[in-house]
Amino acid sequence: MFCKINSSAVQGVDGTIITVEADVSDGLPMFAMVGYLSSSVKEAGERVRTSLKNSGFHMPPKRITINLSPADVRKDGTGFDLPIAIAILLCMGKNSKLDISNTVIVGELGLDGCVQKIPGILPMVYHAAKEGYEVCIVPYENKKEAELVDGIKIVPVKNLLEAINYISTGIIDIPNDEEIKDNNNLASVDFSEIRGQKVLKRGMEIAAASMFNVLLSGAQGSGKSMIARRLPTILPQMTFDESVEVTKIYSVSGKLDNSSSLIMQRPFRAPHHTISVKGLCGGGSIPKPGEVSLAHNGVLFLDEIAEFNKTVLEVMRQPMEDGQILISRVNGSYIFPANFMMVAAQNPCPCGNYPNMKKCTCTPNEIRKYQNKISGPLLDRIDINMQVEPVSYEDIFSMPEGEKSESIRYRVEEAVEIQKKRFADEIINYNSQLSGKLIKKYIRLGDKQEEILKKSFANMELSARGTYRILKIARTIADLSHNDEISSDNIKEAIFYRNNMGSVKL
Amino acid sequence: MSERKDILNLWLNNLDGVGNKAIKFFRDNFDSVEEIYACTENDIKKINEKYKENEKCINRVNTEQIIINKNLDKAKRIYERLKKLNISIIYPGHCDFPDKLMHIYDTPQILYIKGKLKPSINDFDKNIAIVGSRKADLYGREMTELFSRGLSGNGINIISGLAYGIDGIAHRSALDAGGYTLGVLGCGINVVYPRANIELYARMEETGCIISEYGLDVSPCAGLFPLRNRIISGLSDGVLVVQAQKKSGSLITADYALEQGKQVYAIPGRLYDASSEGSNNLIKLGAVPVTSVEDIIDDLNGEINISCINDNKKIMENESFLDNLEMDIYNSMSLEPVYIEEIINKFKISTSRAINILFKLENLGLIKQPLKGYYIKRLY
DSSP states (O other): OEEEEEEEEEETTEEEEEEEEEEEESSSOEEEEESSBOHHHHTHHHHHHHHHHHTTOOOOSSEEEEEEESTTSOBOSSTTHHHHHHHHHHHTTOOOSSOGGGEEEOOEEOTTSBEEOOTTHHHHHHHHHHTTOOEEEEEGGGHHHHTTSSSSEEEEESBHHHHHHHHHHOOOOOOOOOOOOOTTOOOOOOGGGSOSOHHHHHHHHHHHHHTOOEEEEEOTTSSHHHHHHHGGGGSOOOOHHHHHHHHHHHHHTTOOOTTOOSOOSOOEEOOOTTOOHHHHHEETTTTEEOHHHHTTTSEEEETTGGGSOHHHHHTTHHHHHHSEEEEEETTEEEEEEOOOEEEEEEOSSTTSOTTOTTTOOOOHHHHHHHHTTSOHHHHHTOOEEEEEOOOOHHHHHHSOOOOOHHHHHHHHHHHHHHHHHHTTTSSOOSGGGOOHHHHHHHOOOOHHHHHHHHHHHHHTTOOHHHHHHHHHHHHHHHHHTTOSSOOHHHHHHHHHHHOOOOSOOO | OHHHHHHHHHHHHTSTTOOHHHHHHHHHHSSSHHHHHHOOHHHHHHHHHHTTTSTTOOOHHHHHHHHHOOOOHHHHHHHHHHHHTTOEEEOTTSTTSOHHHHTSSSOOSOEEEEEOOOGGGTTTSOEEEEEOOSSOOHHHHHHHHHHHHHHHHTTOEEEEOOOTTHHHHHHHHHHHTTOOEEEEOSSOTTOOSSGGGHHHHHHHHHHSEEEESSOTTOOOOTTHHHHHHHHHHHHOSEEEEOOOOSSOHHHHHHHHHHHTTOEEEEOOOOTTOGGGHHHHHHHHTTOEEOSSHHHHHHHTTOOOOHHHHOOHHHHHHHHTTOOHHHHHHHHTOOSSOEEHHHHHHHHTOOHHHHHHHHHHHHHTTSEEEEETTEEEEOOO
């Protein structure tokens, strides 16, 4: 007898429908699975057989064939256990009361018949709903995640018997939700902890308001990491769509814990500098998202950027420009979103004391080499450059507490609102995403401002790209103060923050 | 004819094992390079007899090379390459060869030249060598720029060694001030070392001059750099040591200068400041301490062109554009870099206001940012 069940798999960050076909016929007893399977899928056979037995079902000594179609897509993961088991049971004559042609089933089986959670539920359910399926049977532990999608009925199951029960009777006993703590609000840090550093904080505020890339450079202990780690507390709230995008990525990488529903907080990723190209960009024979994608709509913090492998840094150039990364492998190309805000921190030289020559023990060449580790093209993509000066003793103890993150964030949110209104007709959200053509359309300068920029262009030996960046920053500064026009003060401040004077002249 | 002379000089200077001393010996004993080329064993014997009991006898190897190796192919090849690279050569006896170098110990026997060697560098022009640490701090940098600009503005040529730090700043400031500057290399004339100075090399070739006693492709090695210092001091009327550590190459230049009877000037640094220990020691040993450009010009008996040094007038004019706060901020600055944060806290102003005022002052040329966010008073 033959039976067909819909299941789903993840490709990149998107779900795709996979059909599980089972056939039980007479012949020599055997269990065969076909359909371009990875080894984790092939192992499903053993799990299914054992969990069927332990759930009280008897496997007849028959010829069982399983096919996962389309056969040309490579299948990976353990989510096919449950649909295979159900397909076999249906073939063996278990009758189904429901029409299961509009149902998608995913889940991994344990040997005792329990259904375990799998990664990537959100994109699978999201895709199923989009394709018009009406019901989705998912592991109970993935319930929260699956319920984020509107327009599809979620049936969470704890074990195989529950799933079979539901299919044969249409009844499912969903226990009341235990109160799940929303730990999205993990703001245990606050901007007010940073004493002094007004220039730096202002720079961070500007950066947060338009997701500008930032480079902090300064001696050890000057507070580079401290301020970077507090950045998420002033970033604007994610919109629902942004949240879904981020949650999808985390779902695919299996980084959502049971309790978490939608990710509301912007991601903050701080990979260690020993990270590999694949770790940063994503990869593997079946590509998984890397840090640039995990930082999507959030912050990618590269502490000690000079210590990163140079090739690793260079691969970020393209995603920084396009907001996504395309990874091609033998079995297909995958696009991962990677629209992140880069915050990099570095020491000015190997010993960390340059330009204090009395303390610095490095040779001019060492300093050059150290600073040249960030290539020109990458440096060019950094909007805001800031020098971080260690806080003095008086500042630590006598300075009043700084402004709270909350009030900074309020200003940031307002600026974001203004930008959204401005770009209502465009596909972009922030000033930082303006391209050359759009800059001409949205940013206009008065004669006086034009004059200032012109003068600086010559003095600072700016590039065209550099000038555009100044314009974008100036626009954001104006937005922060609710100015329609960019004032001279705005442009001067933008020039100050953009100007990169940190490099050595030897 | 002069092409022939050039080729013969290139031949003489590119023989294996024949050094400056040997060449000088030959030049002293023969009238021209043609005669040296034509010399035979007999001639050598005659000369040897002349010096018989004298220690000045020529080393056997050297004479052998000059007698045996009469092949000009290599020299011709070098000549062609130099022509392509736009490099000229001068040597003792050449009309452009600086007379000043004839009177120093170990006169270079050939000099390769890129750019334009100003003929007046020889006689009526005053030349000052500005030397100092490769790892100068901000004070050293500012002083170098102040003196190099001031001296250039007064028509004094600046000579240095095209290295990192003080050298490079001295050249750059002289070029910026529209003066003439000459760099002496410690490596082959077509070798750019340090690599980072490549833009400076290009500027020097255009309006200044680069010379080296080392031919094509000689790679930089530690031993050659102290030697070129004798040419730096030899060409100058005085050597200004801006900032030198206890053991610094600039002290070698100062030594050469003393040997050659040139004046040594030093800019005093703070006591117990390691980066000025060498220059302070020089003052203790008798170098002339200088605190202004005028000090040097006075010492050289030159006329002072006030307008080049004294920018006070310009600043005074600008001051009328400044309001009280701006004036106060400007007056609070010194050569010690102040971080913008300190200004904000001291004057209790907002970040954007501070950025604004500093931007204005910087644009007026009153202050400058040696490093992002740090400000110092501008001296020139």
